[in-house]
Amino acid sequence: xxxxxxxxxxxxxxxxxxxxxxxxxxxxxxxxxxxxxxxxxxxxxxxxxxxxxxxxxxxxxxxxxxxxxxxxxxxxxxxxxxxxxxxxxxxxxxxxxxxxxxxxxxxxxxxxxxxxxxxxxxxxxxxxxxxxxxxxxxxxxxxxxxxxxxxxxxxxxxxxxxxxxxxxxxxxxxxxxxxxxxxxxxxxxxxxxxxxxxxxxxxxxxxxxxxxxxxxxxxxxxxxxxxxxxxxxxxxxxxxxxxxxxxxxxxxxxxxxxxxxxxxxxxxxxxxxxxxxxxxxxxxxxxxxxxxxxxxxxxxxx
Amino acid sequence: xxxxxxxxxxxxxxxxxxxxxxxxxxxxxxxxxxxxxxxxxxxxxxxxxxxxxxxxxxxxxxxxxxxxxxxxxxxxxxxxxxxxxxxxxxxxxxxxxxxxxxxxxxxxxxxxxxxxxxxxxxxxxxxxxxxxxxxxxxxxxxxxxxxxxxxxxxxxxxxxxxxxxxxxxxxxxxxxxxxxxxxxxxxxxxxxxxxxxxxxxxxxxxxxxxxxxxxxxxxxxxxxxxxxxxxxxxxxxxxxxxxxxxxxxxxxxxxxxxxxxxxxxxxxxxxxxxxxxxxxxxxxxxxxxxxxxxxxxxxxxx
Numbered sequence: 001x002x003x004x005x006x007x008x009x010x011x012x013x014x015x016x017x018x019x020x021x022x023x024x025x026x027x028x029x030x031x032x033x034x035x036x037x038x039x040x041x042x043x044x045x046x047x048x049x050x051x052x053x054x055x056x057x058x059x060x061x062x063x064x065x066x067x068x069x070x071x072x073x074x075x076x077x078x079x080x081x082x083x084x085x086x087x088x089x090x091x092x093x094x095x096x097x098x099x100x101x102x103x104x105x106x107x108x109x110x111x112x113x114x115x116x117x118x119x120x121x122x123x124x125x126x127x128x129x130x131x132x133x134x135x136x137x138x139x140x141x142x143x144x145x146x147x148x149x150x151x152x153x154x155x156x157x158x159x160x161x162x163x164x165x166x167x168x169x170x171x172x173x174x175x176x177x178x179x180x181x182x183x184x185x186x187x188x189x190x191x192x193x194x195x196x197x198x199x200x201x202x203x204x205x206x207x208x209x210x211x212x213x214x215x216x217x218x219x220x221x222x223x224x225x226x227x228x229x230x231x232x233x234x235x236x237x238x239x240x241x242x243x244x245x246x247x248x249x250x251x252x253x254x255x256x257x258x259x260x261x262x263x264x265x266x267x268x269x270x271x272x273x274x275x276x277x278x279x280x281x282x283x284x285x286x287x288x289x290x291x292x293x294x295x296x297x298x299x300x301x302x
Numbered sequence: 303x304x305x306x307x308x309x310x311x312x313x314x315x316x317x318x319x320x321x322x323x324x325x326x327x328x329x330x331x332x333x334x335x336x337x338x339x340x341x342x343x344x345x346x347x348x349x350x351x352x353x354x355x356x357x358x359x360x361x362x363x364x365x366x367x368x369x370x371x372x373x374x375x376x377x378x379x380x381x382x383x384x385x386x387x388x389x390x391x392x393x394x395x396x397x398x399x400x401x402x403x404x405x406x407x408x409x410x411x412x413x414x415x416x417x418x419x420x421x422x423x424x425x426x427x428x429x430x431x432x433x434x435x436x437x438x439x440x441x442x443x444x445x446x447x448x449x450x451x452x453x454x455x456x457x458x459x460x461x462x463x464x465x466x467x468x469x470x471x472x473x474x475x476x477x478x479x480x481x482x483x484x485x486x487x488x489x490x491x492x493x494x495x496x497x498x499x500x501x502x503x504x505x506x507x508x509x510x511x512x513x514x515x516x517x518x519x520x521x522x523x524x525x526x527x528x529x530x531x532x533x534x535x536x537x538x539x540x541x542x543x544x545x546x547x548x549x550x551x552x553x554x555x556x557x558x559x560x561x562x563x564x565x566x567x568x569x570x571x572x573x574x575x576x577x578x579x580x581x582x583x584x585x586x587x588x589x590x591x592x593x594x595x596x597x598x599x600x601x602x603x604x
Contacts, residue, residue: 026456027456111412112452145333150410150414
């Protein structure tokens with residue numbers, strides 16, 4: 001089974017356990033709407049890939065960690081789309097939760113998805129309780145204060161913010177949770193996997209900034225030009241498109257090089273480099289080169 | 303040390319661990335604003351009282367459970383006060399979080415407090431990992447879907463709702479988490495403590511409904527008459543004030559009688575009966591008797 005199929009099945013299973021006769025039906029509909037259909041499911045796939053690379057021995061716990069991370073990501077998107085933040089109408093090609101179900105249910109949906117992430121961990125944690133407590137710690141670090149995605153979003157409410165600290169919290173932290181969480185679910189020391197998550201996370205944020213500037217809303221599945229519109233820190237604004245692309249390529253190379261020694265090191269490195277092309281497609285690189293013919297940007301290599 | 307002092311100290315300690323140099327300062331201020339000064343801190347005190355009654359042997363874990371429950375309660379208040387719900391200006395005698403810090407930070411503050419609750423559990427859970435996984439389950443049940451406080455609030459967005467199911471989720475569930483969490487933190491089977499939490503929770507909600515009708519905003523520390531204003535289910539509206547008071551007294555008697563056999567059973571029973579007078583003061587009972595002289599309401603007895 002591909003990792004994508006595996007995470008979809010695991011998410012479906014958890015939703016079937018949560019939807020009981022006593023649950024408020026509209027809340028459950030809104031929670032599903034926030035999670036299905038998904039985006040690329042990068043974070044949970046990364047978590048599962050690392051667990052496999054670490055010789056996973058408790059599939060249920062790996063699935064729980066991956067599902068928890070994806071639910072926390074979806075929760076952040078629901079709240080981020082609300083009128084007091086991005087006021088976005090579309091997400092992943094469908095209307096946003098607050099547009100479909102109203103603001104009160106969107107607020108509660110985000111809350112309920114955050115808590116569901118922990119319910120999933122609790123449900124699958126009894127076979128390896130110590131690993132589960134460590135997962136609880138690493139995953140919460142990725143989303144909460146002082147350095148997780150909630151803190152990352154909160155930096156948008158400060159008057160001064162350093163770009164790399166902001167991006168590390170807003171995106172990188174949950175990628176670190178994904179790589180370290182995968183290792184922990186397999187009972188392995190997560191420390192050597194931290195740099196891969198950290199670097200990939202920053203690269204994803206930079207790619208997002210580049211796409212936000214370059215692409216149209218129908219290609220993105222959500223409104224374009226949002227960073228400039230909301231005056232948010234952005235690598236593309238700070239470094240220019242060429243500089244941002246260079247920076248992105250450097251990060252992806254660092255990410256590939258940071259994969260720790262393990263049986264499937266080469267496969268993991270290739271995965272990272274393939275992601276690089278998915279994130280900023282060759283057509284985008286060409287477009288930047290045409291616009292700025294004097295500068296050369298080099299892609300990463302294996 | 304009184305239980306109230308103990309919970310305040312435990313909350314302070316966790317905030318000092320969360321406020322690092324890398325944390326966004328306004329988010330941290332908003333989180334503190336949501337938690338200090340507190341209300342009666344009933345839920346965490348109940349959690350600690352049950353842990354003591356069960357012969358607690360891991361004070362740090364009891365504190366963590368109690369802090370987690372209070373943080374989750376405070377998070378729900380922050381979100382509940384926001385413009386898309388109650389649009390409240392005042393809470394616990396001070397301006398609400400969104401009034402002081404703006405809507406975006408209020409939204410993030412609620413999220414960050416939910417996650418902080420789990421960070422606290424993770425931090426104190428390594429000595430008894432299996433208890434911690436069970437706590438994770440019981441506490442999440444009290445706040446998440448399908449039957450926790452988030453679901454309770456979501457029932458306000460449905461067209462049909464049964465009063466007792468709504469109140470059980472909106473308030474009772476976190477009281478159950480408090481009593482069962484106290485037992486679990488002490489390594490004791492939580493099942494016999496469920497009824498106490500369930501009944502106390504419903505009684506608190508009924509008392510809240512009665513006070514919402516009877517008291518003025520300056521006595522409540524928040525706006526009065528909110529249930530009628532928002533068309534929310536309310537025992538006082540359903541049963542009338544006399545009926546609601548009778549129902550409340552019956553619940554408090556049931557709660558007192560449900561305290562399981564343990565060394566401090568009599569002390570726990572007395573605590574419950576004292577709470578009864580704090581929740582609906584004798585002056586309120588007299589006022590209801592004067593307004594409805596033909597009906598008699600009887601208070602609970604030890």
